[in-house]
Structures are given as structure tokens and as C-alpha cells.
Amino acid sequence: MGVYDFDLESYIGLARRLGTDTERVEVKAASQGLPKSMAETLSAFSNTSGGVVILGLAERAGFQGVPGFKARAVADALAQMCGEKMEPPVRASVEIVEFEGSPVVVATVPELPPELKPCFVKSRAMHDGSYVRVGDGDRRLSPYEVDRLLEGRRPPRxxxxxxxxxxxxxxxxxxxxxxxxxxxxxxxxxxxxxxxxxxxxxxxxxxxxxxxxxxxxxxxxxxxxxxxxxYFPRACLSFTVIPGTSKADVSAGGLRFLDSREIVGPIPVMISELMVALRRNVRVSSKVEGAFRIDRLEYPETAVREAVANALMHRDYSPDGCASQVQVTMYGDRIEILSPGGLCRAMTVDRLGELGVSFPRNQALANILRATPYAEGFAEVGSVVENKGTGYFQIRASLREANMPEPVAIDHITAFEVALYKAGAGAEAGRFGFGFGGRAGGGGRGGVRLPEGAAGGKIVRSVTEWSDETGRFHTIHVLAPGTVECDIVDFLEEAPAPVSSRILMDALGKSKATISRALNRLMDKSLVERLGPSRGPGAVYRLVQ
Incomplete structure (x- = not known):
């Protein structure tokens, strides 16, 4: 559901089936006037992907109209809060509509552009009053997250x-x-x-x-x-080779890592050392062209080199950011490159690859690397970067030339990640895809499809919540469309609270036996987990977090 194509009647029907509101919509009774927590929600929606506020419906009463609801007073108070109590002011569209015979206030809150974030509650100041939307609640941003958002206003130094x-x-x-x-x-x-x-x-x-x-x-x-x-022990690069398509996989010999090393030195050396490690761990195919034999790696070297150079150049070098390294992880079907710090200033995922568009976080470093040569003794030649806004364009072009899927990228407040899928990875990636779901400033979900050929099914789970424990994003799951499993995951993704098998039976129109078998298969694949008793009416299900 988009913020601007919101349909009140359809949404309330969904909310009644779920028994709660959802991530992009906040429903409050507001029977005693505008709720005090509304400022936090306005901040959260503005800093994430936007959202809709509905006032005048009681969630506990099955989303029924509130008797005696003073719609005009609440609407005026909400408009005043948006304009006077938030910084920058929230440009929400506030209107009074009729729903099932009762007046309801509906406010559409747009996402702020990067250069205006964060939106915060004036009375609490920026570092204590900035929020982000997670699930169906509002989470206060950490000081580190606030500082990263501020880089959208002015480049760091x-x-x-x-x-x-x-x-x-x-x-x-x-x-x-x-x-x-x-x-x-x-x-x-x-x-x-x-x-x-x-x-x-x-x-x-x-x-x-x-x-x-x-x-x-x-x-x-x-x-x-x-x-x-x-001077900066963690400003290095880690390279890990995983035997399967998930960090949970192990090799036939019980090894968790086929290769693992920490690469140090200046940026030109780290890139070259990474390329040496990559060549040691990928397959090489040969093709005779004329009188010459051409060797090609299963990943275009240009794509990997540019992605790693971009990660090292644009990463967060603040005191907090220097506590994390750039991570390059090679799986059986893809390479993931993760760097601390999200995209900076007006750059968004949608603008990546536009020729000439570049908003470097570290302008001095970018200028230096443009004229920095690679060290002698390595295969790399020329300067480390062009610094002309062509890096991501070259990644896409080299993958396209090799008949490989487009790169998949996600921006997060505290990290940026790119995945390069090798040709034909769809069959291997059958159950697991890359943990991306569009831009969601602080943990929200957003739908995005893997490149054509990367997976045969639709993405039914897209989580952009950052895990400090694992140091990466959660994984999305790819299932064949039209199956009961796919329908269940579709439904659970929209449900902010665990649901019972009875709700799934009613929503999907399937028998108890069919739902039970599908749930068991999803639990076997660690895609769904059961809460409460193993049997009986108290058991509920949710997607694995």
C-alpha cells in the first residue's frame, strides 16, 4: 500500500482481520483529544517511508467509530502539531471523512527528503526527539543514527x-x-x-x-x-567465503568458512588484495577468441572492484563508524558488500547508476583516490576511482555485458549493502534471497523485486531491520508464487502480530490440514516460527525475525 493510494475501507477490513494496525498506518481512538504520542508517530513516518494516521476509530472495539468523537477539534490539533511542534514542520494532508456513519480524521504524512531529515519533536530536541517506524510502533533513533541522517543536510568532514x-x-x-x-x-x-x-x-x-x-x-x-x-584498527576489509547461500550453511567437511581473512593497508592495497582473494575462490571459464584464449571469472572483476572501491570510499569514517569494517562475503550464488553508513545527502537507491550523479560522503578522500595509483605488484592499474559518478554505472554495465542480473542494493541509516548475483543463481537461491526491501530509512519494509533471472518466484519477505548482533540485514525469502506457503508468508508479512492457524484458514480459504502442512514446511525451512503451545488454540505463528 502506498501512502498516497490509501483506501480507508479496504485497510480497516484488513486491520479487523489482523486485529491490529500495521507498519504504515497508525489507528487511534483519540476519544480524549489528540494522543500525546502522536508527535512521535509524525516523526517516525517522516523519517521512514511516510504513513497514514487514522483518528476516531477504536482498535479494541474492532475499529468501530468512537461515540462523541470531536473530529474538527482533533483535526485542528493535529494540523497545529504538524506545523508548530515538529522540526522541520510536517506537511501532512489532514482531512475529515465519514466511515460507517462516523466522522474520522485521516492524515497522510509524506516521507521527508534526505536533506531535511531527521524530523524531531521540538520540545525534546533533535537527539532525544527523533523517531523511526519499526513494525507498528515508533522507535527512538540513537544518537549515531541521528548523526548519520544529518549528513543528508551537510557533508561530513x-x-x-x-x-x-x-x-x-x-x-x-x-x-x-x-x-x-x-x-x-x-x-x-x-x-x-x-x-x-x-x-x-x-x-x-x-x-x-x-x-x-x-x-x-x-x-x-x-x-x-x-x-x-x-590508528584505525577496524578501518579494514574482511573477506569471507561461505559454502552455501546462507551463513548457517556448512561444507561437507563441516567447515563454516571456506576462506576467511582480514585485509589491511591503504585503500589501493586493500582493493588489490581483495581481488587476489576473489580470484583464488571463484571459477574461471576460458574462451578462445581468434588466436587468444580469454579467461573470465564467474563475477566480472570490474563490478567487484568498483563495488569494493565505492564501499571503502563512501563508508562512514566518523569515530563511531570507524569501529566497523567493510565486509565482503561470497556465497554460492552471490557476493555481498556491506559498508558502514548509508547513502549520503541527496543520493538514493533510485538514483544509483545515473551518469554524473555523485554525492560522496568523504569528498576529500574521493578527490585523493581519483589521482591515487594502485600499488605495484598487483594486477590493478590506473587510478583507484574516477570520481565522476560512474562507479555504479560501471558495475551495472559490466554485469549486463556478462549476462548477469542487475546489482541489488539497499540503503539504511547505518549501513549500505550491494549484492552481485552470478548468472543462473535463481535455481540455487530458491528458498533464500538477498536481505533487501527498498529504501526504508529506519527499519521499514518496502517491496522490491530481484533482477530478472535472479529468482524464479516473487519476494514475499523483505526486512530492512539492521541487526547489531549479526552485523547485517535479515534475509528475505523467495518462494514460488501460487503456493499455499507463498500465500501464508504474504499474509504474515502484513501482520504486525502473530496469527493463529484459524485466521490463516479464514483469510486464505484453505482447510485446517492444508494450512498445517504448509506451516510445518515453512517451519522446517526456518521461515516461520510458532509461539505458545505446540498444539491447541493458543499457538500462533509469525515470520522468523
Whole structure:
């Protein structure tokens, strides 16, 4: 259901079957006036994917109209709250409609654009009054999440900061000399007459500390340092090879990982080392073209290299963000690249791949990497990035040329993840797909289909809730359409509360035996879990979280 195609009658019919309201809709009786918690809901909807507020229906009474409901007073109070008690003001559409003979207030709350988030309750200040929608409730954003949303208003400058304790001796001489040579060749007039020291300071590779001592910046150290992890131990890259399509899978020999390593060094070296590890773990096919034999990896090197370079360049380098590494995980059907920090400023998932569109979180680092050469001794040549807004475009183009599915991406407040599916992965991915579901600023769900050829069925489970425990997103589940299992998961996805088998029987028009068999199959696949007693009327079911 979209926010702007909301149908009150259809929704209340669903809510009555479920016995509760849902993620995108908040229903309140408001019999005593506008609820105090309404400001939190306005903030949550504005910071997530928008939503609809319905006032004047009593959930406990089966969503019936509230006797004596003062619709005009409540509507005016809600409009006043949107305009005067929220920052920035919420531009909601508030109207009074009639439902089953009773007046009801319906307010449509749009999602704020990235450059205006977060929306917060004025009386509580930004870091204590910003919320996000999760399930059918409102969750207060952590200070870290608020800071990441603020980057949509102005680019951060962490990459320009001096690294305390670092010195010029921490630079890799080969990379540093190659960088300066490239800069002088590209812009001879701009740097004419500048000393090396002046050039490096002008390009934010170095800066002066409070005592006037020249030291490397974070950007300079990450791009051109010998061992930046001396100062930022977790600003590294992890590479893991999983034997199946889920982290729960193990190999025939009982191994959880076929390969696992932590890659350190400056960004050019980490990318090159990652490519070495990738070539060691993927299949290679050969094709004779003329007098030459061409070897091709099952994943285009350009796509992987660009995705990893983007992750390292655009990741969150704030003090909190530096506590997490970029993760590259290779499964039997895909490669996932996860970086700390979501998309920055006006960039959205929908705009990825637009030629020339680039909103780098770390502008100084992006400029430095444009002229940073790869280290000698590796297969990579040229500069690390182009910094022209073409990185994601190249990923898509190289996958398309290899007849592979489009990349699948999700943006989250605290992380960004990209999946590259290899050709023909649909059969292997039968039960499990990638954990994406469209942009949902703080844990909301949104429907999105896997690229054509990536899976034969429809996505029936799409969760964008970030798990601090696992350090990744939950998994969506792909089932063949038209099956009872698929219909059950469809229904459970819309239900914010666990439901009984009786509700499923009534909603889907199936017998008790059919529903029970389908539920057992879904539980065997760890897609659905049962709560309460194993038998009897007290048992209810929900999707595995």
C-alpha cells in the first residue's frame, strides 16, 4: 500500500482481520483529544517511508467509530502539531471523512527528503526527539543514527581531520609520489610553483594540528598511508567465503568458512588484495577468441572492484563508524558488500547508476583516490576511482555485458549493502534471497523485486531491520508464487502480530490440514516460527525475525 493510494475501507477490513494496525498506518481512538504520542508517530513516518494516521476509530472495539468523537477539534490539533511542534514542520494532508456513519480524521504524512531529515519533536530536541517506524510502533533513533541522517543536510568532514600522533613517515612513499606526479600532470597551472608540502596540504592529504605541526589527514592516511590500521584498527576489509547461500550453511567437511581473512593497508592495497582473494575462490571459464584464449571469472572483476572501491570510499569514517569494517562475503550464488553508513545527502537507491550523479560522503578522500595509483605488484592499474559518478554505472554495465542480473542494493541509516548475483543463481537461491526491501530509512519494509533471472518466484519477505548482533540485514525469502506457503508468508508479512492457524484458514480459504502442512514446511525451512503451545488454540505463528 502506498501512502498516497490509501483506501480507508479496504485497510480497516484488513486491520479487523489482523486485529491490529500495521507498519504504515497508525489507528487511534483519540476519544480524549489528540494522543500525546502522536508527535512521535509524525516523526517516525517522516523519517521512514511516510504513513497514514487514522483518528476516531477504536482498535479494541474492532475499529468501530468512537461515540462523541470531536473530529474538527482533533483535526485542528493535529494540523497545529504538524506545523508548530515538529522540526522541520510536517506537511501532512489532514482531512475529515465519514466511515460507517462516523466522522474520522485521516492524515497522510509524506516521507521527508534526505536533506531535511531527521524530523524531531521540538520540545525534546533533535537527539532525544527523533523517531523511526519499526513494525507498528515508533522507535527512538540513537544518537549515531541521528548523526548519520544529518549528513543528508551537510557533508561530513571527518576525512579532513588530522590524525593525532601520525607523521609524514606514515605515508607510503611509492603511493605518495605517484599521487603528486599525477596531480601535477593533470593540473600543471594550478600547482605551478607549489612545493610538495603545499600541494599535499591544498589537497587535504595533510593538515596542521593545533601546534602547527603538519600531519596526515584521515583521507590522506587511508589513501596513501603504509598502515592506516595502526590508528584505525577496524578501518579494514574482511573477506569471507561461505559454502552455501546462507551463513548457517556448512561444507561437507563441516567447515563454516571456506576462506576467511582480514585485509589491511591503504585503500589501493586493500582493493588489490581483495581481488587476489576473489580470484583464488571463484571459477574461471576460458574462451578462445581468434588466436587468444580469454579467461573470465564467474563475477566480472570490474563490478567487484568498483563495488569494493565505492564501499571503502563512501563508508562512514566518523569515530563511531570507524569501529566497523567493510565486509565482503561470497556465497554460492552471490557476493555481498556491506559498508558502514548509508547513502549520503541527496543520493538514493533510485538514483544509483545515473551518469554524473555523485554525492560522496568523504569528498576529500574521493578527490585523493581519483589521482591515487594502485600499488605495484598487483594486477590493478590506473587510478583507484574516477570520481565522476560512474562507479555504479560501471558495475551495472559490466554485469549486463556478462549476462548477469542487475546489482541489488539497499540503503539504511547505518549501513549500505550491494549484492552481485552470478548468472543462473535463481535455481540455487530458491528458498533464500538477498536481505533487501527498498529504501526504508529506519527499519521499514518496502517491496522490491530481484533482477530478472535472479529468482524464479516473487519476494514475499523483505526486512530492512539492521541487526547489531549479526552485523547485517535479515534475509528475505523467495518462494514460488501460487503456493499455499507463498500465500501464508504474504499474509504474515502484513501482520504486525502473530496469527493463529484459524485466521490463516479464514483469510486464505484453505482447510485446517492444508494450512498445517504448509506451516510445518515453512517451519522446517526456518521461515516461520510458532509461539505458545505446540498444539491447541493458543499457538500462533509469525515470520522468523
Amino acid at each position: 571527518y576525512d579532513r581531520e588530522v590524525v593525532e600522533g601520525a607523521a609524514m613517515g606514515d605515508f607510503d612513499e611509492e603511493l605518495l609520489e605517484g599521487f603528486m606526479r599525477r596531480q601535477r600532470a593533470d593540473s600543471p597551472r594550478a600547482f605551478k610553483g607549489m612545493s610538495d608540502e603545499e600541494l599535499l596540504e591544498a589537497l587535504c592529504v595533510t593538515a596542521r594540528d593545533g601546534e602547527g605541526i603538519v600531519r596526515p589527514t584521515l583521507a590522506g592516511l587511508m589513501a596513501l598511508g603504509r598502515f592506516p590500521q595502526r
